[in-house]
Amino acid sequence: MRRALILLSAFLLSTVGAKAGVWETNCAGCHNGMVAPTKSKLLSKFHTKREFMAKVKEMVSKGKMPPGLPYGRAANELFGTKRVIHRPKRIHKKPMAVTSVAAVSDPYARYKKFFKPLPALPPIPADNPLTPEKVKLGKMLYYDPRLSRSKLISCNTCHNLALGGDDNQKTSLGDHWRTGGRNAPTTLNSGFLRVQFWDGRAPTLEEQAKGPLQAHVEMNSTPEIVVRRLKAIPEYVELFKKAFPGEKDPVTFENVVKAIAAFERTLNTPNSPFQRYLLGETNALSKEQKEGMALFVKYGCIACHNGPVLSDGRFHKFKWNDDPGRYRVTKNPADKYMFRTPQLLNVAVTAPYFHDGSVNSLEEAVKVMAQKELGKKLSNSEAKKIADFLRSLTGEVPLEARILPQLPGNNPQ
Numbered sequence: 212m213r214r215a216l217i218l219l220s221a222f223l224l225s226t227v228g229a230k231a232g233v234w235e236t237n238c239a240g241c242h243n244g245m246v247a248p249t250k251s252k253l254l255s256k257f258h259t260k261r262e263f264m265a266k267v268k269e270m271v272s273k274g275k276m277p278p279g280l281p282y283g284r285a286a287n288e289l290f291g292t293k294r295v296i297h298r299p300k301r302i303h304k305k306p307m308a309v310t311s312v313a314a315v316s317d318p319y320a321r322y323k324k325f326f327k328p329l330p331a332l333p334p335i336p337a338d339n340p341l342t343p344e345k346v347k348l349g350k351m352l353y354y355d356p357r358l359s360r361s362k363l364i365s366c367n368t369c370h371n372l373a374l375g376g377d378d379n380q381k382t383s384l385g386d387h388w389r390t391g392g393r394n395a396p397t398t399l400n401s402g403f404l405r406v407q408f409w410d411g412r413a414p415t416l417e418e419q420a421k422g423p424l425q426a427h428v429e430m431n432s433t434p435e436i437v438v439r440r441l442k443a444i445p446e447y448v449e450l451f452k453k454a455f456p457g458e459k460d461p462v463t464f465e466n467v468v469k470a471i472a473a474f475e476r477t478l479n480t481p482n483s484p485f486q487r488y489l490l491g492e493t494n495a496l497s498k499e500q501k502e503g504m505a506l507f508v509k510y511g512c513i514a515c516h517n518g519p520v521l522s523d524g525r526f527h528k529f530k531w532n533d534d535p536g537r538y539r540v541t542k543n544p545a546d547k548y549m550f551r552t553p554q555l556l557n558v559a560v561t562a563p564y565f566h567d568g569s570v571n572s573l574e575e576a577v578k579v580m581a582q583k584e585l586g587k588k589l590s591n592s593e594a595k596k597i598a599d600f601l602r603s604l605t606g607e608v609p610l611e612a613r614i615l616p617q618l619p620g621n622n623p624q
């Protein structure tokens with residue numbers, strides 16, 4: 212009993228100590244003032260936990276919010292709780308009511324400290340604040356194929372938000388069915404990446420978006436075409452005015468990419484089984500997945516795949532084919548075959564893998580990594596456990612982002 216209590220308090224302290232709270236990790240992604248009301252709005256509307264929870268139940272039953280989120284714990288966080296879990300003395304009185312025996316005896320809990328929960332939003336640059344008007348416009352532009360020369364290809368063609376934010380192709384088909392030779396990474400959680408593209412050639416999402424709009428193998432457009440077509444649609448001109456208030460001539464290429472980037476910063480996927488596990492839901496992972504997590508740490512995958520999206524944002528050597536990676540950007544021989552570590556969130560739904568999309572199975576990708584990056588040969592069962600762990604990183608794409616927007620105008624020249 213004593214031992215159980217000590218373990219219990221250690222467990223509680225370790226989870227209570229985790230910085231990002233339930234609200235930040237599970238609710239704030241949607242409750243950002245665009246999809247659903249912000250925390251402060253809710254706190255001024257609801258005064259008791261009971262009122263709050265009644266409304267939550269209603270919203271869940273109406274299908275506005277997913278079932279199974281830790282609503283109760285979020286409510287405790289927002290309205291306070293009588294359950295004082297910081298003081299071991301109180302715990303003595305009511306030890307087992309607080310958490311289950313399974314939680315106490317999770318031998319894998321010590322691996323949690325190597326990981327970071329996903330914050331609700333990535334860093335927002337000072338020169339491109341997130342506003343509901345801008346995100347709304349950015350979403351329309353993301354889905355609008357008229358930004359491409361052929362008027363057929365949108366960002367969503369290759370970064371399909373119903374398919375995990377990518378196209379599940381080896382390499383993407385762009386204008387005139389040309390391919391660019393590289394696999395499309397997901398746009399989900401892309402705001403958390405330190406640099407964009409496999410070779411890191413764009414520092415920000417704003418700079419990144421200029422690439423596909425103009426690339427021959429992607430949308431093959433020009434800033435002039437984009438601006439001309441948008442200006443020909445009066446509803447778009449109005450939306451730009453609202454998104455960029457105070458600007459005389461807001462329909463510019465710079466503002467197009469700012470709006471798209473703002474929208475992309477809302478494409479975050481909270482509430483994966485692994486996120487829930489990190490925040491204390493011990494049974495959110497299976498035993499195999501926990502073993503996979505432990506192997507991921509022990510074998511050193513974590514050395515490169517770390518931080519909230521499991522990418523260090525740095526470049527590492529991966530000699531795989533003729534693609535020289537970072538060298539194409541810097542022409543520095545030391546950068547030959549260097550690629551930026553990709554994120555691993557939602558990796559289970561973004562096959563095929565690697566910069567050329569040459570590997571279809573997640574188990575196989577894990578084995579390749581262990582061999583090439585760590586010089587280890589994994590057994591099938593180890594690779595399967597790690598892959599199963601990676602499958603627990605699939606989160607929820609915000610509902611609002613997945614609903615097709617109504618686009619204005621019809622056929623601008």
Ligand code: HEC
Pocket residue numbers: 234237238239240241242246247248253256263266267270275276277280281282285286607609610
């Ligand atoms: C997938 C997106 C999403 C997530 C995640 C989410 N919500 Fe919501 N929530 C909504 C939507 C959409 C509404 C409805 C907004 C409306 O109709 O005005 C809503 C409404 C609510 C309301 C009622 C608001 C009102 O003004 O009546 C409460 C309370 C609430 N959510 C609490 C939470 C809590 C607590 C969490 C985290 C555990 C959470 N939500 C997570 C999307 C979400």
Ligand code: HEC
Pocket residue numbers: 353364365366367368369370383384385386391393394395396397398401404406407408409410416419420423424428429430471553554
């Ligand atoms: C024809 C397919 C195609 C279209 C259309 C396309 N992309 Fe991409 N996207 C790709 C490919 C392929 C890459 C990887 C290229 C590379 O790294 O060299 C990529 C990379 C990215 C990345 C970097 C993600 C990371 O992990 O580094 C982001 C963000 C992105 N695209 C957003 C967009 C946006 C926004 C649009 C619309 C303006 C768009 N893409 C249009 C195929 C496409």
Ligand code: HEC
Pocket residue numbers: 409507510511512513514515516526527528529550551552553554555558561563564565566567576577580581584585597
């Ligand atoms: C030395 C740094 C490093 C280590 C260690 C490392 N990785 Fe990677 N990982 C990378 C880089 C860089 C890539 C991108 C390779 C490319 O260009 O396709 C990558 C790609 C991946 C991919 C493919 C992602 C995608 O979307 O295509 C998976 C899955 C992966 N790693 C898992 C692991 C696992 C599991 C381990 C441990 C066994 C591991 N990695 C160890 C750097 C590393």
